[in-house]
Amino acid sequence: MAATKTRTSSFSRNLPAASSAQSPEIKCGPNGTFLVSSGIPDLDKTLGGGIPLGSLVMVMEDSEAPHHMLLLRNFMSQGLVQKQPLLYASPSKDPRGFLGTLPSPSSPKDDKSRSHDAEQEKGLRIAWQYKKYFGENQSNLDGQRDNKQEFSNEFDLRRPLDRHFYTGQHVDCISTKDLPNIAALQERCTSFLSQFPRNDASIACTGRIAIQSLCAPQCESSNMEWEMLSFIRSLKSTVRSANAVAIITFPSSLVSPSFCKRWQHLADCLVSVKAIPDEDKELAKLLTGYQEIVGFLNIHRVPRINTQVPAVLEATTLSIKLQKRRYLVLECLNQAPVDGSSGSSYGTSGSCSGSSSKSGSLDF
Amino acid sequence: MRLWTFILLIGCNRIHILDCYTDPLGWKHQLADSGILPSNSSAGACLFQDVKDINKLQSLILELGSGLVGQGKVRFSVAIDSVTEMLRHVPLSKVAALISDLRSHDQISSIFWLLHSDIHDVRVTTSLEYLSSMVASVESLNQSSDGLSGDLGNLSLLEQNFRRGKFHVRFKRRNGRVRVMNEQFHMEESGIKFTSVTVEDGLVSQGLVPKVLFNLELSEKEKLERARVVLPLEHQGNGKPIQIYDGRRSLAPESMGEVSADTSQSNTEECSNGGGEIIYFRDSDDDRPDSDEDPDDDLDI
Numbered sequence: 001m002a003a004t005k006t007r008t009s010s011f012s013r014n015l016p017a018a019s020s021a022q023s024p025e026i027k028c029g030p031n032g033t034f035l036v037s038s039g040i041p042d043l044d045k046t047l048g049g050g051i052p053l054g055s056l057v058m059v060m061e062d063s064e065a066p067h068h069m070l071l072l073r074n075f076m077s078q079g080l081v082q083k084q085p086l087l088y089a090s091p092s093k094d095p096r097g098f099l100g101t102l103p104s105p106s107s108p109k110d111d112k113s114r115s116h117d118a119e120q121e122k123g124l125r126i127a128w129q130y131k132k133y134f135g136e137n138q139s140n141l142d143g144q145r146d147n148k149q150e151f152s153n154e155f156d157l158r159r160p161l162d163r164h165f166y167t168g169q170h171v172d173c174i175s176t177k178d179l180p181n182i183a184a185l186q187e188r189c190t191s192f193l194s195q196f197p198r199n200d201a202s203i204a205c206t207g208r209i210a211i212q213s214l215c216a217p218q219c220e221s222s223n224m225e226w227e228m229l230s231f232i233r234s235l236k237s238t239v240r241s242a243n244a245v246a247i248i249t250f251p252s253s254l255v256s257p258s259f260c261k262r263w264q265h266l267a268d269c270l271v272s273v274k275a276i277p278d279e280d281k282e283l284a285k286l287l288t289g290y291q292e293i294v295g296f297l298n299i300h301r302v303p304r305i306n307t308q309v310p311a312v313l314e315a316t317t318l319s320i321k322l323q324k325r326r327y328l329v330l331e332c333l334n335q336a337p338v339d340g341s342s343g344s345s346y347g348t349s350g351s352c353s354g355s356s357s358k359s360g361s362l363d364f
Numbered sequence: 365m366r367l368w369t370f371i372l373l374i375g376c377n378r379i380h381i382l383d384c385y386t387d388p389l390g391w392k393h394q395l396a397d398s399g400i401l402p403s404n405s406s407a408g409a410c411l412f413q414d415v416k417d418i419n420k421l422q423s424l425i426l427e428l429g430s431g432l433v434g435q436g437k438v439r440f441s442v443a444i445d446s447v448t449e450m451l452r453h454v455p456l457s458k459v460a461a462l463i464s465d466l467r468s469h470d471q472i473s474s475i476f477w478l479l480h481s482d483i484h485d486v487r488v489t490t491s492l493e494y495l496s497s498m499v500a501s502v503e504s505l506n507q508s509s510d511g512l513s514g515d516l517g518n519l520s521l522l523e524q525n526f527r528r529g530k531f532h533v534r535f536k537r538r539n540g541r542v543r544v545m546n547e548q549f550h551m552e553e554s555g556i557k558f559t560s561v562t563v564e565d566g567l568v569s570q571g572l573v574p575k576v577l578f579n580l581e582l583s584e585k586e587k588l589e590r591a592r593v594v595l596p597l598e599h600q601g602n603g604k605p606i607q608i609y610d611g612r613r614s615l616a617p618e619s620m621g622e623v624s625a626d627t628s629q630s631n632t633e634e635c636s637n638g639g640g641e642i643i644y645f646r647d648s649d650d651d652r653p654d655s656d657e658d659p660d661d662d663l664d665i
Contacts, residue, residue, distance in 0.1 A: 063494040065540035092468065177461065217460035217491035253490050278541035294540040322539070 024151055025082040026053070026203060031306040036084075036206055036245055037152030039074030042330035044152055046318065047302055048311060051269065053206060054198070054240045055303040056232075058267035060252040061213065065275030067295045067320055068249040070328055072210055074155050075247055077102045079208040081153060081161075085170035087192045087209045089185055091216040095173035099166040106156035106327065158326045176214075182221045182231045185211075189235055189246075196243040209239070209246035215255050225259045232266050270301040273320070287319070287333060295320045297330055380410070380428045388415040388453065415450070418458045422465060430471060439473035442466055447492065448480045456488055463495050496536075503530045505548070527551045531558065593642055 027050055029035040035050030038057075044050045051057060061068045079086050080102065088095055174188055189209060196207045214232075215222045222228075232248065239246045252260050252272070264270055274296040276283065284290040297318045302311040318330040387393055390413035410428065414420055429440040444450070450459050466472050481489045481501070493499050504525040528550050535543040547558045 063490065064534065064536050064542050067540050091464075093465070177464075217457060217494060218464040220457050220461075222457055251494055254487065254494060256487075275536070275540055275542045278537060278543040320540075 023082075025084070026206065027151055033305050034203060034243075036208075037078050038071075039076075039078030039152065039155060040071070040328055040330060041152050041154065042318070043071075043297075046299060046313065046330070047269065050151070051245050052303050052305050053203075053243050053245060055245060055268035055305060056236045056239055056266065057245065057247040057269040057271070057303075058263065059247065059249040060264070060270070060272035061249050062273050062275050062295070063251050063253050065273065065295050067273035067275070067297070068212075070157075070320065071271075071273070071297075072212055072247065072249060073102055073157070074328060075208065076210050077104070077155050077161055078153060080165040080171070081105055083170070084205065085172075085192070085195065085207045086166075087172045087174070087189065087207070088212070089174040089176050089188075089210070090212040091175070091177045091219050093175055093177060095175050099171065099173070100160060100163075102161040102166070103155035103157045104159040104161045105153040106159070154327060156326050157322070157328065176211075176216075176219050176221070178220070180220055181224060182227050186231050186234060190238055193238050193242040193244055198241055198243050203243050205243070207242070207244040209235075209244060211246070211248045214248050214250040216251065217254060222254070225256065229259060229262055229266075232263060236266055236268075264300070267301060268305065269303040270299075272298045272300060274298065289319070289321065289331075292321045292323065293319045294322055296333075378432055380432055382410050382412055382421075382424060382428060384412045384415050384421070385449070386411060387413050390414055415453045418454055418462050422462055425466065426469065426471070433471070439471050441473050442475045444475070444477035446479070447477045448483060451484065451488065456491060460491055460495060463492075467495070498533065498535045500531065500533045503532070505529055530561070590642065 025036060027035045029049055029052055033052040033054075035044075035048075035052055037044050037050050038047070059068045059071055076086060076088065076099075088099070090098060092098065172188070172192065174185060176185060179185060192207065192209065196205065215228065235246060235248075250263065255263065276293060276295055287293065297320050299313060299316050299318070302313065304311055315332040317333055319333055321329045321331060323329050393413050410424070412421065412424060425442060429442065433440050447459060447463075463475065463477070466475050477492075479489065479492060505528050528548065531545075531547045531549050533543075533545040533547075535545070537543060545560070547560050550557045550559075
């Protein structure tokens with residue numbers, strides 16, 4: 001997915017020779033970065049292929065919906081399936097218990113059924129929202145792969161991950177609930193990241209850090225805002241010089257606004273999730289596929305490492321859908337066609353009827 | 365005044381009360397020990413005298429609860445009358461920790477708690493909202509403008525407030541959608557009656573509509589103007605010879621109105637001669653607007 005850029009300058013990056021023999025879970029990204037998958041193929045596509053190694057992803061939670069957990073689950077599962085070491089911190093007493101709820105990769109035969117259900121009429125097919133259909137050809141090809149390692153997997157949220165993936169030395173869990181201050185978490189992160197130093201040799205292995213609900217109210221350290229800020233800053237710099245990716249979710253409504261802004265500025269990749277009202281007739285009229293949508297994902301910042309060129313996204317708001325309640329799908333918002341004949345969008349003040357009352361019928 | 369409320373727990377005829385109100389800090393107990401006050405034991409309720417120790421409170425709750433249901437699969441509910449009172453003695457993080465621990469306990473089916481949302485900081489209310497799966501709020505029907513209870517002249521209003529109110533619920537469903545319900549309730553002899561009230565909530569959809577390049581909406585004034593415009597080829601139908609406006613000269617004053625499609629730069633619509641005008645605003649400033657040249661002439665094939 002990473003497009004090879006034409007050389008526009010006389011400088012060329014001196015890539016290490018061994019970089020060509022990479023494992024399939026790491027892709028070469030633009031500007032000399034290496035990408036790993038977030039666990040959600042649609043998100044990878046939007047971010048330009050994947051998450052660059054060394055970036056810090058922050059997810060702003062919505063206190064009314066658990067969508068950040070969907071993102072975290074897929075992220076963690078992707079790492080575990082690819083045997084990448086994982087450090088997971090959560091405010092619950094037993095974080096290890098959460099690992100049992102991680103989704104398992106879906107089997108290839110399920111993938112075929114996941115193609116977009118376009119109208120299968122034999123007659124004329126009007127591609128009114130034609131961009132939806134671009135991905136169809138690709139998804140049919142993907143279904144034929146075997147179980148060998150891939151860059152990214154589709155996860156089936158209803159099937160739990162096999163135990164052998166997460167019972168191992170490489171998975172470490174911390175509970176942030178009873179920590180008196182944030183220093184213990186910081187130490188654990190630093191020691192975890194020291195396993196993946198970045199140097200010119202080829203990438204031996206990559207690690208993932210997932211921190212859930214950093215400022216949750218039940219943690220003692222939640223009101224030490226300056227300490228948390230310095231923790232995030234040190235984590236960001238440590239991750240940048242390691243072959244790892246860190247994802248932090250935090251409830252943005254519980255952090256004071258100035259600190260929330262600071263935390264947002266620290267992120268390399270910033271996304272937020274939002275809940276939607278249930279049985280909302282206005283939204284149902286406005287969006288197609290409203291029944292399947294469970295929330296929205298807003299991408300505020302795309303990771304751009306080693307470059308000053310900003311990324312302009314086609315769409316920054318994606319809808320989160322659970323297809324068949326199993327597969328997480330992110331789609332651009334598709335607006336339902338405005339019904340011009342009924343005049344609903346122009347109000348019913350009778351503006352159209354007003355003019356016809358003055359004169360007779362039109363006669364051509 | 366906004367009060368958080370909980371839905372009544374009906375169907376459980378076994379209730380244990382853990383009384384943290386009578387003697388929260390153990391002062392009366394100490395006074396009774398030293399003989400100053402007569403000690404009186406409260407019948408049927410367990411007295412808790414050390415509210416600052418949240419761990420002890422939690423273990424006592426669990427003990428009482430499992431005493432209520434035994435070791436089987438039956439679970440019990442916990443109702444906390446006024447987290448506001450708890451927050452007087454214990455910091456927010458400990459209260460939040462207590463609630464989240466109780467939530468994740470196997471034997472507890474549900475927890476209800478009350479909070480006076482107007483007393484606390486925004487942070488407290490949002491933290492507790494974050495921890496809950498359903499948020500219900502009760503408001504009085506008539507809100508006084510300055511928040512104070514008003515003068516005595518409003519006694520009837522006050523009395524009304526005792527019996528009726530508005531009830532809003534935000535229910536977080538498991539799939540991540542939020543169900544919003546708005547109802548009014550009346551307290552009557554037989555019980556509490558709820559009637560539903562519809563509230564217009566177009567806020568979410570307005571924020572979502574992507575900003576399209578074209579302004580497809582019309583303001584009210586624009587709609588009125590459009591209604592007044594007489595289309596040029598319309599049959600005017602009043603017996604006079606049909607006048608077809610060809611865009612080059614204005615109609616005679618006794619006509620119904622004017623339609624001008626000139627290239628003026630203003631976007632305003634003016635009312636002239638009782639008719640309406642539609643003034644077209646160009647998208648781009650070309651050097652030669654509306655010239656008669658055929659742009660295809662430039663093609664070099």
